Amino acid sequence: MxxxxxxxxxxxxxxxxxxxxxxxxxxxxxxxxxxxxxxxxxxxxxxxxxxxxxxxxxxxxxxxxxxxxxxxxxxxxxxxxxxxxxxxxxxxxxxxxRYEVERFIDRWLPLSLPDADLVILGYVQHLFRQEAESVPWTHCHGFGWKRIEVAGATVLLLGCEFSYWGDLSGSLTAAILRRGITSWVMYVGKLGALDPSLAPNQWLATGQSSVVDGVPFGWQGRLQYVRPTGRTLRDICHVTMPSVIDETREWAVEASQSSQVVDPEIGHMGRAAVKAGASFDYLHLVTDNLVKDFGQGLYDERLKRVASQRKSLVMEAEQMIRRSIVQTC
Incomplete structure (x- = not known):
């Protein structure tokens, strides 16, 4: 920054x-x-x-x-x-x-969560407002959820009061899959770009691989089978980092040689899905650029113009999710 x-x-x-x-x-x-x-x-x-x-x-x-x-x-x-x-x-x-991380998630993730064809994590408060408007949030200490119908499938929007940053997201994904709530988890969030051509708040990114602790691996998702919208980038090269502060200028220059985007969660969630034999997808708003200054970033997220741009991208994310449900459920 x-x-x-x-x-x-x-x-x-x-x-x-x-x-x-x-x-x-x-x-x-x-x-x-x-x-x-x-x-x-x-x-x-x-x-x-x-x-x-x-x-x-x-x-x-x-x-x-x-x-x-x-x-x-x-x-x-x-x-x-x-x-x-x-x-x-x-x-x-x-x-x-590690066992303390897993125990924390198991303690607070509600046992009463309903089954669904798809569980969406992340930006859930802003997704599918038309379908979700008449459905109240069910709250339990630490979490809130709605089960709605999208394109004929049941979708569980699962929100969390605390930040499941980094490896916490992997433990959350693992717990959801271990309990048999679903066989498909999707994370809709935000990430930073390492590609100088990607302006903040103009693109959605998705892919089926990441690099965690220097080790690349892949998983099975469903968005790869869907025709993308005009601002959705597929097969993106992703790297998982534990902290934004670790993303120094020197690191970004080196990482940009092999990766296009970075965030703390995706790799951990993908790895949990692989272990459970389940599907995982991410569909993220590109909200920052680490190698080129566009005058926008994580430091000005509350500006009205930024919120307006993100609202448009969320609508495109909904299109992609609907298409993936129609084609794969």
Whole structure:
């Protein structure tokens, strides 16, 4: 993000009095009660819980959702904010173990979720408003859902109050498939471009492969069989990274030689689907460009013109999903 980095980082890390703080400890907690709403809701039903900062003795504790990537991401955010503000303190990261991540998801994912032909995660509050308007959200601590009918198939729109960043998304996908709720998961979200020709908020991207920890692999999806809309890019080369802060200029130059887009979740979700023998698709809005400055990015998501452009892309995403249901269900 270059010179705009502070606009992304600082709103996520509160400015606190650190004069007597020896170090900042970052770790995960299995309790949703410790994940608070750090910003106005603005009718935002999902993804509003954020890590809590608690001062105890000579330490500042950052308590986050117990994801290995999410705690890593927040440790990087805190360290970066300290550099920007001139308030550097040692950041001590304790990453959760894999079983703790899985246990957290299993604890909070409701047992009462209904079966569906397709489960959609991510941008669910904005999808299929015509079909979903008369169906109320069912809420359970941490999640909310609607089961609607789209093109003759049952679709479960599953929203989450906390951020299932990185490997948490893989554990969520695995739990959904393990419980037999569906055999097809789709993630509609946003990602960054490594291709200088892809302007933010103008394109949708989808594919069936990613690189995680330097290892490429693929999965089976259904969008590959669908005629794309005019602004949908298929067979995109994707790379999964644990934190936006890891996406440095040097990294982006090297990664752009083999990848076109990047985000923290897709690879983990695809890998969970492969293990379960299920279908997985992503259909993401390209919302940022890491190698060329278009004057738009993650730092200005609330601007009206950005919201308008994304609304148009969401409508195209709905077209693609309908086509995939008609052709594959």
């Amino acid at each position: 270059g010179e705009q980095l502070h606009r992304y980082v600082l709103p996520k890390v509160p400015e606190l009095d650190l004069r007597d703080v020896q170090a900042i400890k970052v770790y995960g907690s299995p309790s949703l009660a410790l994940l608070l709403n750090a910003k106005p809701l603005d009718s935002k039903l999902f993804n509003w819980r954020r890590p809590e900062f608690i001062r105890l003795g000579g330490f500042l504790h950052c308590v986050a959702s117990p994801g290995r990537d999410y705690t890593w991401h927040y440790a990087k955010l805190i360290a970066t904010a300290g550099l920007i503000r001139g308030q550097q303190r040692p950041v001590v990261l304790t990453q959760p173990r």
